[in-house]
Amino acid sequence: MHQTDKIADGNDKSRHALDIALDLSPGKNNSFQGEIPPTYSNFVGPYGGILAAKLLRAIQLHPEKLGEPIAVTVNYGGRVKSEAFDILVRPTCTNRSSQHWLMELQQAGEIPVTGSAVFAHRRNAWSDQEKHMPLVPSPNELPCMKTEGLTAWVANYDIRIHSGSLALQMDPPQAQTDSETLLWVRDHPSRPIDFAALMAMSDIFFPRIFVRRPVFVPAGTISITTYIHASQEELAQQADNYLLARASGNRYHKGYFDHSGELWGADGTLLATTHQVVYYKE
């Protein structure tokens, strides 16, 4: 990684904004204290991806942690305020090769975020990738999305949309029948991908309803589940290259919709699949 002067915020200009946002201090009883800096703010509270990454980081820092993340679910129930919070992570079941966790983010007597995770040691076994990466032009052939005027966290990513951008940004704005988005993404400034960065990136997709409808309505993720296929070695091979992100919605019903998506290495490796359910109004 090349440190640049583009790092937007944080109290230490020599560190990447993502690393600053992931900082945690150890507390009592294997709890961790932290906060999300305004660099990763969303409309209401912080970007969901950074909260998910911070919960994952808490497990990674826990002295009993075993192996690498396989499955992470994070539920967003209440607003996380711009102040310090506690993260409690608890191993509920540890086997020879896998370990299950429950996670809670506590702030001012409330529990706005919860989650669960499975960690495991990967072992040699029959392997195959059944799903294939869509073919799209390389990131250098696509314009970098402008982040001026958007919510703060977006500026931490270099996003190059191939298809499926916001219906409101079309000229003229018009409803779409398909919400599939294909985009390249990497941290901005670029940073080698690791599990926490991958987890954060799995929430990169703006709500699918904004691809379908040319109107702005309140919307937000209420639960995200990411399955991580990448091993530590595979992530290291990605270095700071762009990942291809794809997502499409399934059903929008009375205030809740879900989408399913993938994060691919530029070499075609399926690094993670990710699913979420989102509330929306109107």
Add this chain to the structure above:
Amino acid sequence: MHQTDKIADGNDKSRHALDIALDLSPGKNNSFQGEIPPTYSNFVGPYGGILAAKLLRAIQLHPEKLGEPIAVTVNYGGRVKSEAFDILVRPTCTNRSSQHWLMELQQAGEIPVTGSAVFAHRRNAWSDQEKHMPLVPSPNELPCMKTEGLTAWVANYDIRIHSGSLALQMDPPQAQTDSETLLWVRDHPSRPIDFAALMAMSDIFFPRIFVRRPVFVPAGTISITTYIHASQEELAQQADNYLLARASGNRYHKGYFDHSGELWGADGTLLATTHQVVYYKE
């Protein structure tokens, strides 16, 4: 529902095996006690779907429950023994229209199963189904899967496979490059679908690796996430009709694979999407 004499087990022949398996007794501090009868046994411990449904049922029985299930994640960490267990469900965050839960199944001092759920009141809003049901022959045109010799829980379902059956059952057995399965399923004997039955059914898919490879290897779900789109009214409309279930694997890597799938009403309504990550050996 027509009660029949086909109910296979349980201490009350007038009740459906699923209802018996979902029984819970209220205990102290909003905990619930129950067990899984041998009718729903799998190779190791009970069928994952019945455990997920039983956790969901505990929330439904909780006096503070609000609304209908939207998202349910269940993590399988350890073996659930053939004896009584406690289910603890705890509302972590309650808003005007939604409620988040953490769930633990405790047995003999261990926590073999955990999970989380989001419940909510659905409200009128723009709605659309973006994903469309695959076209397949009606269930009556397909043979009913024989359940003799299979693990016990399968006999509680009437399964009619259209495509993507076990590679081992092919003549001759041969490896496949695609793990997609399309099958019709309903409870056996038939029973009106409700949220718990839908949750149980979302784990109906045998491990995708058995579609791909004509060998038997140890395999089991470690985490399942189901997003429920169906409202109470939509489920009531399904009555005891067959649902179409579709799933396909994404990547199999060093002992863990994931699949994504859907459960559809015969009328084409997307009732639920479901995702899981599965461990396997060799």
